[in-house]
Amino acid sequence: MILTNANIVLSNEVIKGTLTVQKGLIESIDHGHVTLPSAIDCQGGYLTPGMIELHTDNMEKHFTPRPGVAWPGISAFKVHDAQMVTAGITTVFDAISIGDVVQGSERLKNLTRMVDALSETRARKLTRADHLLHLRCEVSHADTLDMFNALLERTPVQLVSVMDHSPGQRQFAKIEKYREYYQGKYKLSDTEMDDFIQRQTASSQRFSHLFRKEICRTCNEQSIPLASHDDATQAHVDESHQYNMVIAEFPTTQEAAKAAHHKGMKVMMGAPNVVRGGSHSGNIAAHQLASDGVLDILSSDYYPASLLDAAFHVALRNDNTYDIPEAISMVSQKPADAVGLMDRGRIQAGCKADLVWSSLTNDHVHIEHVWKDGNRVF
Known part of the structure; x- marks a missing residue:
């Protein structure tokens, strides 16, 4: 050709x-x-x-297109695959969450269905893109460590990120944003929301430190690349670097992004953040990190078509020094290098x-x- x-x-x-x-x-x-x-x-x-997507949960919406509707796994996965390819994404790290802030959520119910569909469609060569597995570990959930160990025995894993979405820190340092997001998502009353916050805080205090330590130890032993998630402070970045994390997913502050970049971690931000002009959670805007020269990788996150759009948005803005080759590398070469894919x-x-x-x-x-x-x- x-x-x-x-x-x-x-x-x-x-x-x-x-x-x-x-x-x-x-x-x-x-x-x-x-x-x-x-x-x-x-x-x-x-x-x-072809673009490399390290973190997308786009697959989930196809497995549960409406509340209470469980779509057949292979069909759901093929639609997800088609969306990624039409967006120019040829290598996909499908981010599947272990643990959730709500017991019995659709996300937990879909966990094994999504893993099985990924494995089966890949084995049967039914996909257009390459699909790899990214496990997102919610370390404040009581069952996360057991589920993580079970999945490692069941299927190959190519990337692991460690996250804690409990209130008052990281992504939800602003408690009003936490209330706005989860009260709207789960239709909770004010009293129910107060109880929800107390439960999530207690669960984080009980499990997060231990589970983060154990998951990182296992990944380092098995040479699985690690990513931090929503680092907000210098202390968060120091801890992530100590655990040999190579990617800083969605740092929420300028301080954390600069610190991670300085330590050699690749700073990854959401392409929707670029296209929309800011974070939906009220955290640092990606274009600000581009202006600071510390934006390394973009991820489409929940909207596949945003990835190439965002790269050109960065390249065409006049408030940073990124030219087209450098902006395109944020959605191709840099994510590939970060996880050791030197052939693409x-x-x-x-x-x-x-x-x-x-x-x-x-x-x-x-x-x-x-x-x-x-x-x-x-």
Whole structure:
């Protein structure tokens, strides 16, 4: 396959040229335009690496499309897969939560269904993207450690993040935001919400420290990459660094983001945060961290189509120094490197031909086609 007349986004520059694919791998990148009849004319659009998504819970909504509705697993997973590919995401770390702030929630009921669907669709080659497993461990939940150990014996895990969503700290340092989010989500009265806060605080105090320590110890022993979640203070970052965490997921303050970046952890923020212009929880805005030069990775989180949009948003803003190659690397090479995937996430000879052709009109990016291992999947 030959793709020509493209603005090819390399690691440190954009060239107008031609890319050749052979047996699913990038064979060569050359300057200039060819006129071979078999070549695909990219019409001056951008050719970027297939994106690497490290943290998405997009899958959950397809398993429970309405309250009380459990959709068949393989069908649900295939729809999720199609959404990711049409967004230009060719490698997906599906974030599945162990533990939840509410006992008996749909998230817990779907846990094994989602893991089984991921494993089965992958084994049967029913997906267009590569799907890997990211376990999100809610360490304030009583059953989290047992469920974590059981899942490790059941299926391969490629990334683990450790989180604590109890009130008054990290993502919900502002208690009014905690009330607004959970009272609205679970339709709790004021009295029920007061009781809910007390229960979550007590559970965190009882389990969080021990479970965080044990989960991190196991991951370090098994060489599973670790991510912190919602670090807010220097002390949080110091603890995360001590546990050998390589990614700082969604730090909630400028202080924590700068500290994590300084220690060599890759700071990851939500692409919806970029597109919307701020955090829905009232925490630090991603564009502020870009202005500080400490934004390393973007994640689509709950909205797959936000990922490429956000990369171009960052590149086209005039309040930071990120150019197009550096902004695109935040959704491709940097996440790949952070978790040790050296065969993708970059346009380079010998790497996987995971590619996205897009066009940019004013400030809107439109995906034309997507290739996975040299095969067109969108």
